[in-house]
Amino acid sequence: MNIKLRLYATLRSYLPPDAAAGQVSLQLPEAATIPDALARLGVPVALAHIVLINNRHVLRDDIAVRKLGEGDELAVFPAIGGG
Amino acid sequence: MDRIVRVNMSDLTTKIEPVPDAWVPLGGRALTSTIIAAEVPPACHALGQSNKLVFAPGLLTGTAAANSGRISVGAKSPLTGGIKESNAGGTAARALAKLGIKALIIEGTPKAADKWYSVHIAKDAITIGEETDLVGKGNYCLVNQVQARHGKPVAVMSIGPAGEMKMLTANISVADPESHIRSAGRGGLGAVMGAKRVKFVSIDDTGTPPVMPKKAAEFKEAARVFAQTLLDHPVSGQGLPTYGTNVLVNILNEAGGLPTRNFTSGQFAAHDKISGETMHDIIVARGGMPTHGCHPGCQIQCSQVYNDKDGKYLTSGFEYETIWGMGADCCIEDLDDIATADHIMDDIGVDSIETAVMFGVAMEAGVLKFGDGKEVCRMLSDEIGKGTALGRILGGGAANVGRVYGVTRVPVVKNQGIPAYDPRAVKGIGVTYAMSTMGADHTSGYAVATNILSVGGHVDPLSKAGQVELARNLNIATAAIDSTGMCLFIAFPALDIPACLTSLIDMINARFDIKLTGDDVTALGKAVLKTEHAFNVAAGLTKEHDRLPEFFSLEPIAPHNVVWDFTPEELDAYWDF
Numbered sequence: 001m002n003i004k005l006r007l008y009a010t011l012r013s014y015l016p017p018d019a020a021a022g023q024v025s026l027q028l029p030e031a032a033t034i035p036d037a038l039a040r041l042g043v044p045v046a047l048a049h050i051v052l053i054n055n056r057h058v059l060r061d062d063i064a065v066r067k068l069g070e071g072d073e074l075a076v077f078p079a080i081g082g083g
Numbered sequence: 084m085d086r087i088v089r090v091n092m093s094d095l096t097t098k099i100e101p102v103p104d105a106w107v108p109l110g111g112r113a114l115t116s117t118i119i120a121a122e123v124p125p126a127c128h129a130l131g132q133s134n135k136l137v138f139a140p141g142l143l144t145g146t147a148a149a150n151s152g153r154i155s156v157g158a159k160s161p162l163t164g165g166i167k168e169s170n171a172g173g174t175a176a177r178a179l180a181k182l183g184i185k186a187l188i189i190e191g192t193p194k195a196a197d198k199w200y201s202v203h204i205a206k207d208a209i210t211i212g213e214e215t216d217l218v219g220k221g222n223y224c225l226v227n228q229v230q231a232r233h234g235k236p237v238a239v240m241s242i243g244p245a246g247e248m249k250m251l252t253a254n255i256s257v258a259d260p261e262s263h264i265r266s267a268g269r270g271g272l273g274a275v276m277g278a279k280r281v282k283f284v285s286i287d288d289t290g291t292p293p294v295m296p297k298k299a300a301e302f303k304e305a306a307r308v309f310a311q312t313l314l315d316h317p318v319s320g321q322g323l324p325t326y327g328t329n330v331l332v333n334i335l336n337e338a339g340g341l342p343t344r345n346f347t348s349g350q351f352a353a354h355d356k357i358s359g360e361t362m363h364d365i366i367v368a369r370g371g372m373p374t375h376g377c378h379p380g381c382q383i384q385c386s387q388v389y390n391d392k393d394g395k396y397l398t399s400g401f402e403y404e405t406i407w408g409m410g411a412d413c414c415i416e417d418l419d420d421i422a423t424a425d426h427i428m429d430d431i432g433v434d435s436i437e438t439a440v441m442f443g444v445a446m447e448a449g450v451l452k453f454g455d456g457k458e459v460c461r462m463l464s465d466e467i468g469k470g471t472a473l474g475r476i477l478g479g480g481a482a483n484v485g486r487v488y489g490v491t492r493v494p495v496v497k498n499q500g501i502p503a504y505d506p507r508a509v510k511g512i513g514v515t516y517a518m519s520t521m522g523a524d525h526t527s528g529y530a531v532a533t534n535i536l537s538v539g540g541h542v543d544p545l546s547k548a549g550q551v552e553l554a555r556n557l558n559i560a561t562a563a564i565d566s567t568g569m570c571l572f573i574a575f576p577a578l579d580i581p582a583c584l585t586s587l588i589d590m591i592n593a594r595f596d597i598k599l600t601g602d603d604v605t606a607l608g609k610a611v612l613k614t615e616h617a618f619n620v621a622a623g624l625t626k627e628h629d630r631l632p633e634f635f636s637l638e639p640i641a642p643h644n645v646v647w648d649f650t651p652e653e654l655d656a657y658w659d660f
Contacts, residue, residue: 008333009326009360021355022333049317050537055339055642059541075337079317081536081575082328082385082403083529 001070002027005037008077011048014041034058034066037074050077085185088209090202092279093132093191097209102185108597110142112168113566113611114186115157119166120614122188125621129161129271130249130278131192138179138187138240138284141568145180145294146302148590149310150570152177152378154240154257160270162251162437162480163497163522165619167270168565172377172386172400173257176568178238178288182206193280199247200280201229205287214282219244221430221468222256222264229285230262241283243432246273248470250478251498252433252441253277261388263399265377268434269499269524271480297596305589312583313382316576318538323385323572324374328403330359331503331531332410338535338544339642340508343411344453345443346494346501349508349640351411357418362389362401365418370394383572389422398426404525407503408439413446413453420456427460431468433478438463440500441481448488450477492634497522497624506631507640507647509534509544514554514649517629518657520615526571528558532578539578545645547653555657563608567591609660616658626655 006023007015015024026040035045051058051066052075058066068074087106089098109117115137127133136158143151154176160167179187182204193200199214217225222243229239239258246253253273254266296302314320322330332354335341339349355361366373372388377400391397401422409421428435442462446453450473451462466474476487481500485493494501499522506513511530519527530553534544542549557574564571567587576583588599619628635647 006337009322009330012360022360050334050535052337055337056545057338057535057537057541057543060537077334077337078322079537080322080326080330080334081318081532081538081572082323082331083525083531083571 001030001032001068003037003068003072003074005041006073006075007041007043008075009080010078011043011076014043028068032068034063034068034074037068038076043076047078048076049079051075085183088184088187088204090187090189090209090211091191092189092193092200092281095193095211097211099209106185109566110144110185111139111153111155111170111566111568112157112562113607114139115155115168116166116611116615118186118188119157119159120618123159125159125618126623127159129159129164130274134159134275134278136189136272136275136279138175139185140176140180141566142591143594144176144568146296146590146594147293147380148306149313149380149382150573151568152380153568153570154179154267155565156255156267156272158272158275159622160272160522161274162271163499165497165522165622165624166520166615167272168521169267169269169272170565171257171265171267172381172570173238173259173265174379175238175240175257175286177379178286180294181288181291182286187284189279189281192278198280199282201282202284203287204284206290217282219247222432223430225283226258226262226264229283233285233287235287235289236262238286238288239283242273242276243430244468244470245432245478246277247282248475248478249274249277250433250467250475251480251483252437252478254432254434256429256432259377259400260379261399264429265400266429266434268436270521273432296594298593302590302593305586305593308582309586309590310382312576312580312586313573316580318536318575319383319572323383326359326363327385327387327401329362329401329406331403332358332407333360334535335504338508340505340535340544341407341411342494342503342505344414345412345447345492346505347492349505350642353416354411356416357406357410357421362418366390375399381570383570385572391419397422398429401425404503405435405439408436409442409456409459412439412443413459415454415456415459417456420460423460424456424463427463427468431463433467436502437480437500440494441477441484444481444484444490444493445477445488447492448484448490450488493632495523496631497628499523504531505640507635507645508643510547511542511544511550511553513631513647514550514654514657515558517631517654518554519558520612520619526561528554528561529571529574530554530557532575538575545643547649551653551657555660558612559605559608559660561608562611563604566607566611626651629654
């Protein structure tokens with residue numbers, strides 16, 4: 001399946017140099033999980049503090065096991081804050 | 084020995100008083116709100132002689148406690164019609180605390196309506212002087228000239244032309260350690276200072292020692308633990324120092340809660356052009372400072388210095404809410420235009436949130452085009468800054484512009500502009516906007532932390548479940564934090580690391596040799612909110628003012644296509660404590 005992975009803040013250092021606006025397209029086997037996608041770019045799962053799929057948050061406990069689907073847009077942030 | 088300083092602008096006298104017993108355990112917001120509630124008639128005109136302007140450092144300001152240098156400014160707000168506390172960094176809080184001034188109260192209005200004054204506070208004297216040279220000047224020039232007069236970097240709190248003209252967007256500027264501008268931004272407090280004809284307050288703490296805690300050893304240990312928790316938490320220790328607050332553009336865009344084009348969408352196509360990541364790269368490439376503290380003793384260092392294309396200083400304290408407002412909400416894609424607008428807003432002395440929200444409404448009204456950053460900068464300088472007829476309308480803020488031009492999509496609560504998080508898609512912060520005693524103010528109870536940032540657990544931002552309780556608890560905690568002089572960003576570690584809050588309480592106890600418990604601190608937060616709420620009710624703000632504008636219930640927002648759906652009864656339960 002194909003998904004889009006967007007990395008933000010300090011995680012952008014894991015992106016290939018040609019990734020535009022922090023995004024890459026990935027082709028993954030069926031039933032691939034969030035850690036599978038992150039592993040493609042060498043991002044440690046422990047750094048994935050905030051994760052959204054298709055603009056919805058993934059609960060912290062689900063990050064390690066959540067399966068991805070065709071066309072999913074996966075956004076991953078380290079710990080960030082402001083206000 | 085702490086004291087209260089009163090400056091009476093009606094007869095141009097000053098008075099030093101002992102601290103009343105009831106005020107001894109208070110500081111910051113708890114003290115400003117207590118004084119306003121006790122001494123200002125709630126129904127008075129906010130720009131009249133009965134209103135008072137109160138400046139108070141926090142309970143821990145002036146000590147070695149990290150991040151304790153915030154100054155609280157209180158008054159009846161001419162914008163909301165209710166009580167107001169707005170706090171800022173800079174050097175003024177520490178200077179007042181070192182001088183032993185628990186609160187500075189400016190009261191009355193001068194009989195001579197054509198004269199301007201300044202107030203100077205030093206170790207041995209408090210003086211009121213007539214001011215002519217700096218009248219009409221912007222804040223950057225003013226701070227430089229005042230410090231040049233004294234030959235040293237005295238603390239300065241001032242108003243720009245907007246404050247002189249008593250505009251509802253006017254803020255109070257506070258000089259930071261580099262003589263740049265921080266702001267007590269919200270609620271039109273600059274207009275109150277202008278009504279009192281005070282152009283600036285300068286404070287010289289020469290010859291005063293740091294504030295010494297009564298139990299020095301205990302304080303030192305608690306301060307060490309507290310500082311360590313700020314370092315240990317990934318947000319205060321790494322995220323904020325690296326990217327500043329503007330890192331929020333992309334997460335709010337991903338979550339569909341980034342109000343765009345005057346709150347008609349939750350996502351901005353050009354988000355990456357204005358994001359914290361992009362801003363960081365620009366700052367580094369131009370030789371600016373990606374990391375900077377807004378007050379002495381700041382350990383989080385979330386501020387920054389942003390240079391122009393030629394590598395010259397353009398602005399600092401360039402915050403997410405400003406960049407969101409001029410960027411996504413007004414659709415301006417050029418970060419340099421937004422930075423220029425930020426500089427001008429600091430200089431003429433207007434709140435960058437209220438002003439950005441106002442421009443979104445003005446763009447919808449057709450006063451100028453969405454995305455026209457150059458015209459925004461021109462209007463700031465040539466219309467608002469010069470007080471033209473159009474400038475007076477714009478300077479009246481978002482609600483004023485909406486009324487004047489017949490716009491129905493006006494994002495305000497109690498007349499105060501709604502900041503950078505859409506309440507339909509981030510429902511917890513919507514409860515804070517509706518119920519805060521301050522009008523729409525994200526800092527009163529930052530539910531974004533738990534709705535969006537996974538700090539303090541997670542509450543689904545799109546569901547109503549748990550949001551009222553979350554907002555209530557955060558508003559109570561924030562009222563207490565705002566009373567300590569602490570930067571609100573200590574809330575990130577405080578929500579996740581128990582030692583942060585216990586060491587904060589230990590510092591207060593060692594500072595005053597008292598024995599506060601966690602429950603006492605919660606009780607303080609509750610008492611502050613109740614005091615403020617009672618003032619607002621007496622000033623005429625009813626339950627019906629604790630509501631979001633109708634359009635949030637009628638217009639679904641993309642990408643989640645959600646509306647604001649709280650009932651009045653659900654919201655009113657906020658006050659069940």
